[in-house]
Amino acid sequence: MSVIRSAGLRGFRATVAELGGDAEALAAAAGLPAAALDTDDMLVPDTAVATALELAAHRLGCPDLGLRISYRQDLDMLGPLALAIRNSPTLAGVMECTARYLFVHAPSLSLGLEPDPYGDEHVVALRYEVRSDDLPAPVQGTDLGLGFVHRTIQRLVAPRYGLRSVELPYRPPAPLAEYERFFGAPVRAGRPAALLRIPRGLETRSLAGGDETLHRLAMAFLAAQTAGDGAAAAPRVRTTVRQLLGTAPPEIGVVAELLTVHPRTLQRRLAGEGTSFAAILDEVRREQAERYLTTTAMPMSQIASLLGLAEQATLTRCCRRWWGSTPTAIRRGRP
Template sequence: MSLRATPPKLLGMTTSTSSRVRARALMGFADLVNQCGGDPSDLLHELNISPALLEQPDASLEHAQVVRLFERAAERLEVSDFGLQLAQIQDTDALGPVAVIALNAACVGEALDAIHRHMAYISTSAEAVIDPDARPSQAALFYSLNLPIDIPHRQKSELSYAIALRLLRLLAPEQDSTDWEVHFKHEQGLPLDEYRQRLGCRVKLGQKAEGLYFPRELLDQTINTADPVLAGEVEPYVSHIVRRFPLDLAMQVRTLLEQQLVSGNCTLPRIAQQLMMSPRTLQRRLKQQGSSFDEIADTLRRERAEDLLRNSNKPLESVWGLIGYTEASTFNRACRRWFGQTPLAFRKALRNTGGASLVS
């Protein structure tokens, strides 16, 4: 068992909204909204989320969009426990095949560690970490969305911890969970006795860090129904999905381009082949994430060109070669588009301003 002890204070919100999550996070959303008398399509369109994603669980969208969607739904429908109700629909299915790996681990600690290891399947920045020594005789599961602090996230947090509780009870059905404790950051929510009734354990609001606390001995609890063979079969499948349907495909493309830019052969077909998909599929999936191959390559070349022109004395012939161009005319046209002037004029201007960037 390999548990990662991370203090909750390190799991604070970041300032980035670029985190992505699988569309599986929308499971049950339309059904619940309909049950509450709302129109799921209207809510999805308000947050610029395509309704088609409801049928594409392995597609991705911005995590912040999902968080805002759940908050908007709770407000519009006047359903303050929207996240808790959605948790009853999603259950552990929200974790997809990662739940299968966890449920078939040798013990509870290994199950939680498996979820931590496979978070790349679920989200690009959310974290689920276990601290076996969170409090005397208690361990804790800390799940952090890692989104800007100004994005309200009560519904998503309550949804996530309700699912975590459900998973732990499935892993150790004979354990008494009434003395477990869930901490939430939000100060306003349901009455505490209602939380206890709904979640089956104690709840504290207005805490510095969110987490689920339980007896440390639970980590060593054997999972009697585990099937190690099944877990071993599912692990490669999850890795395959992460590779074929990456949450942040644009970053994977950029990384491959960075490694091979100098070769001058960083074409769409070549990169698509390395990602084991057709050029058409790569373009389609990049478009779904609001990007394109040409956009990524152009941005990378612009950044490299500006850095080389500012910080090196390399001749211009070397500069355009280092960013993957084979002709001076192509480089000159690109610099006029990027910087509004020729590469030579741009280099001189940078030196006249002490190297400060001249472009936004």
């Protein structure tokens, strides 16, 4: 299963509402929980996100939906990676840290520089790719990603940074003129890959406002968060379980796949740290249950679902075990 942080859905609710649609109904039809529309850190299947975008574009008659949503997104959605990007000394530095850590946001996405496909020695190509065994290049998702990258370069470098052309690996449903108005450059459809062709040398231009110390700290934080064998397993498992609840089965096999480790290896590491996957899952469920019960008015059935529990009765049993009380009593305030 390939996932993406729900931050990738920023702007979806507002854009759909602007078009007269029901964002929660569209999310549900694509297999996404409504909560994913309003938080950044849930892990949701990337295929479900792509489906939600395509479904919304079709039902709302909005072929340029991805481009519209990109107007509502900014670097903050990338979390710690945004701090590293903003404080990179050059666009090449931005590309380096993005290539290294974009998988934290979405493992299926990649971004990198390559030679110009037309052989122009004064141009380099910035390639945006969605790697998926389940779907061809998603039109709206790719539009959204390219639009986000384009607008990020505009913010970091200049509104007119010399974009030569945009290459699309499909025939877009919206007129090319709409794409060209958005990008301010020629757009070619049916090309081998999704590319932004930019002037050679742009990548080495110094970026204003960067702070080398903040860049170094952000990179160190990202390295620690994504470290392999030397990192403690329990905090990483706890974070991943918290993000998975309500969107995918909270099973050790799923978590191990996301952490790129074998389930038995993960079990051994957790045991060596004095805990277990079951204990962490129960701890996270308890923490989240208390938050939902005391700070929201969600129905009990919805809370059970967000905790990855099969039914409301299971939530009641868990609450009795955790606190010796019912969910309703917890919500009302225990004596």
